[in-house]
Amino acid sequence: MSREDEAAGAWRRLAALTPARIALGRAGSGLPTREVLRFSLAHAQARDAVHTPLDVEAVREGITALGFETLVVASAAPDRATYLRRPDLGRRLDEDSAAALAAAARNPVDLALVVADGLSARAVHEGAVPLLAALAPALAGAGLSLAPVVVATQARVALGDAVGARLEARAVAVLIGERPGLSSPDSLGVYLTFGPRPGRTDAERNCLSNVRAAGLRPDLAAFKLSWLIDRALTRELTGVSLKDESDRLIEGPAERQALGQ
Amino acid sequence: MSYRHVVGPRTFVFADLAELMAKASPPRSGDRLAGLAAESAAEGVAARWCLAEVPLAEILARPLIPYEADDVTRLILDTHDAAAFGRIGHLTVGDFREFLLTAPPETLAAIAPGVTPEIAAAVSKIMRNQDLILVARKARVVTRLRNTIGLPGTMAVRLQPNHPSDDPAGIAAAILDGLAYGCGDACIGINPASDSVQGLAGLLHLLAETIERFAIPTQACVLTHVTTTLEAMNRGVPVDLVFQSIAGTQAANASFGVTLPLLKEAHEAALALERGTVGDNVMYFETGQGSALSADAHHGIDQQTLEARAYAVARAFRPLLVNTVVGFIGPEYLYDGKEIIRAGLEDHFCGKLMGVPLGVDVCYTNHAEADQDDMDTLLTLLGTAGVTYIMGIPGADDVMLNYQSTSFHDQLYLREVTGLKRAPEFAAWLVRMGLTDADGALRPGGGMPLLAGLAA
Numbered sequence: 187m188s189r190e191d192e193a194a195g196a197w198r199r200l201a202a203l204t205p206a207r208i209a210l211g212r213a214g215s216g217l218p219t220r221e222v223l224r225f226s227l228a229h230a231q232a233r234d235a236v237h238t239p240l241d242v243e244a245v246r247e248g249i250t251a252l253g254f255e256t257l258v259v260a261s262a263a264p265d266r267a268t269y270l271r272r273p274d275l276g277r278r279l280d281e282d283s284a285a286a287l288a289a290a291a292r293n294p295v296d297l298a299l300v301v302a303d304g305l306s307a308r309a310v311h312e313g314a315v316p317l318l319a320a321l322a323p324a325l326a327g328a329g330l331s332l333a334p335v336v337v338a339t340q341a342r343v344a345l346g347d348a349v350g351a352r353l354e355a356r357a358v359a360v361l362i363g364e365r366p367g368l369s370s371p372d373s374l375g376v377y378l379t380f381g382p383r384p385g386r387t388d389a390e391r392n393c394l395s396n397v398r399a400a401g402l403r404p405d406l407a408a409f410k411l412s413w414l415i416d417r418a419l420t421r422e423l424t425g426v427s428l429k430d431e432s433d434r435l436i437e438g439p440a441e442r443q444a445l446g447q
Numbered sequence: 448m449s450y451r452h453v454v455g456p457r458t459f460v461f462a463d464l465a466e467l468m469a470k471a472s473p474p475r476s477g478d479r480l481a482g483l484a485a486e487s488a489a490e491g492v493a494a495r496w497c498l499a500e501v502p503l504a505e506i507l508a509r510p511l512i513p514y515e516a517d518d519v520t521r522l523i524l525d526t527h528d529a530a531a532f533g534r535i536g537h538l539t540v541g542d543f544r545e546f547l548l549t550a551p552p553e554t555l556a557a558i559a560p561g562v563t564p565e566i567a568a569a570v571s572k573i574m575r576n577q578d579l580i581l582v583a584r585k586a587r588v589v590t591r592l593r594n595t596i597g598l599p600g601t602m603a604v605r606l607q608p609n610h611p612s613d614d615p616a617g618i619a620a621a622i623l624d625g626l627a628y629g630c631g632d633a634c635i636g637i638n639p640a641s642d643s644v645q646g647l648a649g650l651l652h653l654l655a656e657t658i659e660r661f662a663i664p665t666q667a668c669v670l671t672h673v674t675t676t677l678e679a680m681n682r683g684v685p686v687d688l689v690f691q692s693i694a695g696t697q698a699a700n701a702s703f704g705v706t707l708p709l710l711k712e713a714h715e716a717a718l719a720l721e722r723g724t725v726g727d728n729v730m731y732f733e734t735g736q737g738s739a740l741s742a743d744a745h746h747g748i749d750q751q752t753l754e755a756r757a758y759a760v761a762r763a764f765r766p767l768l769v770n771t772v773v774g775f776i777g778p779e780y781l782y783d784g785k786e787i788i789r790a791g792l793e794d795h796f797c798g799k800l801m802g803v804p805l806g807v808d809v810c811y812t813n814h815a816e817a818d819q820d821d822m823d824t825l826l827t828l829l830g831t832a833g834v835t836y837i838m839g840i841p842g843a844d845d846v847m848l849n850y851q852s853t854s855f856h857d858q859l860y861l862r863e864v865t866g867l868k869r870a871p872e873f874a875a876w877l878v879r880m881g882l883t884d885a886d887g888a889l890r891p892g893g894g895m896p897l898l899a900g901l902a903a
Binding site: 208212221 | 812840859
């Protein structure tokens with residue numbers, strides 16, 4: 187084996203140790219053409235994830251098929267360009283949506299679920315229904331009362347506070363498209379907030395991130411989320427004082443049972 | 448006191464210095480979000496005309512945030528060097544711009560302790576990009592720990608080998624790749640996914656052993672909260688550089704969980720370890736426009752002025768490295784490539800004018816209207832402006848923090864185009880290792896000497 191082959195083999199083995207873009211080779215000071223194009227494609231996919239509008243009807247149909255009622259709302263950000271510049275508008279309901287939620291509110295409920303486009307509609311298209319499908323049996327098993335699932339557009343995490351307050355929910359879980367990374371344009375985040383009302387801070391929420399087929403799998407995310415919901419409703423809080431200790435169960439039989447394994 | 452400027456039939460009125468400075472700022476989304484931006488292009492230029500006529504002494508005399516209300520203001524005024532200010536105290540902002548364009552490097556160094564962040568920010572607002580580049584290039588700031596950073600004709604690189612789950616083997620692989628490209632003279636610095644003291648200790652030991660194994664004249668850093676680093680130092684973990692994110696107001700720093708006394712305590716603890724070989728600059732700070740607004744701690748001050756105030760915090764602790772993470776925080780603060788490029792040049796200029804060793808994380812997120820072409824532009828401009836250091840990230844893709852910055856290849860490009868060299872001690876090490884030739888060009892062989900050293 188030549189010295190060059192030896193080096194190439196060593197770098198291939200090193201590259202297998204990390205998802206980072208190492209051992210790319212070079213053309214002078216620049217990247218090889220294939221790497222320039224690979225990077226461009228990944229960036230294009232992430233950009234498309236940010237700018238593709240949420241297919242509200244398809245998402246709604248998928249959620250309805252699981253047996254949930256649904257409602258559709260919009261934030262006060264009228265379009266994507268405004269949404270990106272004005273996070274404050276993405277945290278508020280537009281007037282029609284606020285009225286529609288007030289009209290839909292019945293008795294107080296344990297939990298409101300919000301499915302929001304956030305920064306990646308793709309994450310919602312691909313990940314929201316599988317996560318809700320995995321979550322539904324746990325919610326039913328716990329006997330929780332639910333508000334209709336709210337599908338929200340041009341939405342930030344904190345829009346869930348306004349939704350949860352109007353629906354008189356004890357807690358709100360927001361399933362939202364995360365800021366896409368170059369290698370993760372399809373990542374869903376889940377934010378759980380006890381006692382939702384406008385003005386809640388991120389320190390008062392619990393978060394599961396990187397929910398996607400190649401990251402935190404939907405079945406495992408649903409297991410963790412139902413664990414957090416149970417603790418949040420029991421202890422009547424979320425945030426920094428509620429640590430996710432569901433991992434302790436993961437080696438145990440309960441988790442395997444919960445995941446149907 | 449209000450300010451006014453007449454343009455034809457119209458009189459523009461600005462209620463106070465804060466409003467004048469905000470409206471004189473080149474447009475950016477964060478100031479609009481905060482409701483501080485000029486309402487028309489003409490109002491913005493009227494504000495610049497008006498600001499150009501304001502005496503520097505008046506800016507010094509009218510703190511934007513009251514002395515009693517904010518410890519950053521107290522730091523700025525209590526450490527102000529009146530003698531250094533004496534050379535510029537008679538100038539207006541407009542005169543000061545012209546003074547800077549003509550001043551030689553030694554004059555810029557002499558006035559630096561007299562330049563407050565508000566003065567630096569004010570003059571930057573009436574400067575074009577070329578002015579920001581030209582003056583920053585003359586303002587050299589040299590710092591030392593295990594090598595010498597910031598000498599004229601040099602630019603350093605932070606090797607940033609992040610991994611989504613802090614896997615030691617994955618991090619080590621990225622470090623080897625970066626070293627093979629001649630990166631790592633600013634530091635080898637990891638952003639950890641975990642913030643536990645135990646995790647921090649493991650990574651710091653990994654870095655210390657790597658630096659020792661290859662006898663690399665550089666320093667290690669794990670960029671975690673200062674309290675975690677303090678705890679690590681208490682436990683005897685090898686800490687070269689203390690890292691902390693900082694901002695330009697007391698309230699924004701509080702949102703980061705830091706105070707000036709806490710930074711002082713960490714600075715003294717790191718100095719006591721005496722881990723430097725050629726100097727004792729042991730602090731590493733990161734900043735970025737928009738952090739104070741994001742923390743709801745901006746006091747109605749524009750984001751670029753607040754950013755410059757963060758450099759006053761940094762300056763007090765004689766840092767080895769400071770960098771502005773210019774496009775990281777998102778499009779609600781800097782919307783597109785144009786705004787990111789402008790902000791990167793402003794931040795670099797203000798830092799250098801104040802005597803701070805400013806590097807720039809030339810970067811963007813995927814929801815900003817920017818791409819790698821914009822980064823190429825800003826990188827090239829900063830190379831011309833004499834930037835202290837940039838980031839070196841495998842393929843420019845940070846797989847832990849999910850943003851794009853500059854790569855090992857990008858620094859090679861910049862060195863080829865501009866002729867910028869590495870820190871001299873590190874450059875000599877690369878030659879000794881057989882990784883580069885005497886001129887600093889990479890030798891063929893793809894880092895074989897490192898791989899051999901690893902096997903040994």
